Amino acid sequence: MNQFLLAIDQGTTSSRAIIFNQFGQIIGQGQQEFAQHFPEDGWVEHNPSDLWQTTLQVCKEALKDAGLNASDITSAGITNQRETTLLWDMETGKPVYSAIVWQDRRTSDYCQSLVEQGYSDKVQQKTGLLIDPYFSATKIRWMLHHVVGVKERAEQGKIAFGTVDSYLLWCLTDGQQHRTDATNAARTMIFNIHSQDWDQELIELLGIGTVKLPEVMDSSADFGVINEKWLGAEIPVQGIAGDQQAALFGQACFAPGMVKSTYGTGCFLILNTGDQVLKSEHKLLSTVAYRLDGQVTYALEGSIFVAGAAIQWLRDGLKLFSHASETESLAQQALNADTVYLVPAFTGLGAPYWDPDARGAMIGLTRDTSVSDIVSAGLRSVCYQTKDLVDAMAKDGAHFNSLRVDGGMVVNDLVVQFLSDLLGIAVERPKVTETTALGVAYLAGLKAGVYDSLEQISELWQAEHAFHPEMGHDSREKLYQGWRNAVHRVRTS
Ligand SMILES: Nc1ncnc2c1ncn2[C@@H]1O[C@H](COP(=O)(O)OP(=O)(O)O)[C@@H](O)[C@H]1O
Numbered sequence: 001m002n003q004f005l006l007a008i009d010q011g012t013t014s015s016r017a018i019i020f021n022q023f024g025q026i027i028g029q030g031q032q033e034f035a036q037h038f039p040e041d042g043w044v045e046h047n048p049s050d051l052w053q054t055t056l057q058v059c060k061e062a063l064k065d066a067g068l069n070a071s072d073i074t075s076a077g078i079t080n081q082r083e084t085t086l087l088w089d090m091e092t093g094k095p096v097y098s099a100i101v102w103q104d105r106r107t108s109d110y111c112q113s114l115v116e117q118g119y120s121d122k123v124q125q126k127t128g129l130l131i132d133p134y135f136s137a138t139k140i141r142w143m144l145h146h147v148v149g150v151k152e153r154a155e156q157g158k159i160a161f162g163t164v165d166s167y168l169l170w171c172l173t174d175g176q177q178h179r180t181d182a183t184n185a186a187r188t189m190i191f192n193i194h195s196q197d198w199d200q201e202l203i204e205l206l207g208i209g210t211v212k213l214p215e216v217m218d219s220s221a222d223f224g225v226i227n228e229k230w231l232g233a234e235i236p237v238q239g240i241a242g243d244q245q246a247a248l249f250g251q252a253c254f255a256p257g258m259v260k261s262t263y264g265t266g267c268f269l270i271l272n273t274g275d276q277v278l279k280s281e282h283k284l285l286s287t288v289a290y291r292l293d294g295q296v297t298y299a300l301e302g303s304i305f306v307a308g309a310a311i312q313w314l315r316d317g318l319k320l321f322s323h324a325s326e327t328e329s330l331a332q333q334a335l336n337a338d339t340v341y342l343v344p345a346f347t348g349l350g351a352p353y354w355d356p357d358a359r360g361a362m363i364g365l366t367r368d369t370s371v372s373d374i375v376s377a378g379l380r381s382v383c384y385q386t387k388d389l390v391d392a393m394a395k396d397g398a399h400f401n402s403l404r405v406d407g408g409m410v411v412n413d414l415v416v417q418f419l420s421d422l423l424g425i426a427v428e429r430p431k432v433t434e435t436t437a438l439g440v441a442y443l444a445g446l447k448a449g450v451y452d453s454l455e456q457i458s459e460l461w462q463a464e465h466a467f468h469p470e471m472g473h474d475s476r477e478k479l480y481q482g483w484r485n486a487v488h489r490v491r492t493s
């Protein structure tokens with residue numbers, strides 16, 4: 001008999017719900033985009049009601065698409081854009097402000113002051129993270145200091161903090177559960193990844209001790225039950241993970257040394273490091289890959305802020321084409337692909353540079369530079385940035401000879417082939433590229449007893465295509481040197 005798992009994937013630009021059967025096949029889905037708000041330079045916000053309402057709608061759409069009722073669903077999971085921060089009043093259930101999105105840079109100066117006070121080592125040692133506005137903690141502090149009345153309500157013990165998973169769980173359970181999982185907690189900059197507890201010293205340092213923090217659970221656990229008023233029947237929520245960790249899980253990267261890279265708005269390369277926290281000397285992040293039965297599997301992560309977003313900019317900003325799918329044929333016509341570089345540092349550079357003040361550039365332009373050359377440079381920029389991460393990992397002692405990829409961009413064969421050429425390793429694209437949703441469905445299914453073991457899940461993973469390097473060493477080095485020069489031109493630190 002078929003069993004069905006509902007995966008809620010609340011991402012940066014859209015909310016998605018996918019229903020899988022126990023074989024990891026997609027049975028139904030729904031997706032809705034929502035508005036991005038940029039109230040000031042470097043600020044990025046979402047309306048919490050958009051996050052919640054689109055989530056609810058896509059769940060209904062997915063059920064309809066699958067021809068199922070909520071009562072047919074065995075278990076549900078939530079995966080989410082990470083770090084994005086919400087505070088809400090626990091009495092009214094109302095968010096006190098917008099959701100401050102992971103890309104938001106408003107706490108840059110405060111982060112810089114923490115660095116100057118010498119807290120970098122302590123933060124990295126405890127949380128595995130670098131001090132950066134990217135993470136949740138300084139966003140919480142900003143709301144306490146800037147939103148009228150919130151500090152007072154927090155002092156009365158009425159204000160809850162949550163990443164998007166927590167907030168959605170709160171809504172879905174009708175205010176019954178205030179919980180998160182270890183992968184999401186690990187992105188806040190106040191969670192000790194060794195002891196698996198909230199870190200009181202960092203909480204006090206930031207002055208955010210009055211806010212109620214969610215209970216941190218395994219990634220596969222009994223988080224609560226979706227109230228029947230939302231979808232027509234109760235559904236247990238038994239999986240939660242940040243979207244990049246869920247993708248690692250969906251790619252079945254369960255053995256130390258296995259690595260995946262997801263190409264959506266940004267790009268996130270995550271390497272399974274087993275039960276070891278690998279401390280990076282090259283500005284990568286140590287984080288929680290997943291936590292099962294109290295056992296933590298750790299990961300090393302490289303985060304790039306702009307990947308598919310560069311393609312969106314070429315489409316919407318420069319209006320060079322109407323659909324992302326046109327980029328492959330356009331780039332195939334590029335005559336100067338090897339000499340034109342686009343550094344998409346629109347919101348600064350992420351790993352391994354962490355240069356929030358860098359800005360984008362196009363280098364190598366001549367009179368015969370064409371639209372095709374620029375599009376090709378945009379696509380290739382994603383591969384060059386990945387090589388930056390892979391090289392940083394190698395310097396940290398982490399080597400691998402194949403990479404699993406997923407996300408909206410990997411339908412583009414040209415991108416994946418160039419990636420393989422540049423890295424000089426095999427790049428594997430799975431049959432199901434919705435690995436984020438699949439990963440959290442697996443986590444829910446593990447708790448629900450649909451799956452007994454990780455081995456069983458590994459057996460479900462199937463490659464759709466493996467790309468092998470076709471480029472020679474010298475060409476690869478020459479192209480990459482050109483990229484290094486281009487990045488050097490935009491860096492401020
Ligand atoms: N054929 C393509 N070639 C290159 N980029 C693409 C292609 N199709 C989609 N994209 C890019 O992939 C991204 C969407 O991927 P997705 O995984 O849905 O992102 P997210 O989950 O971050 O919203 C968009 O930025 C889009 O520009």
Ligand SMILES: O=P(O)(O)OC[C@H](O)CO
Pocket residue numbers: 010011012013080081082083102242243244264265266
């Ligand atoms: O929503 P995505 O897929 O762009 O992922 C965002 C990341 O979780 C941010 O850390």
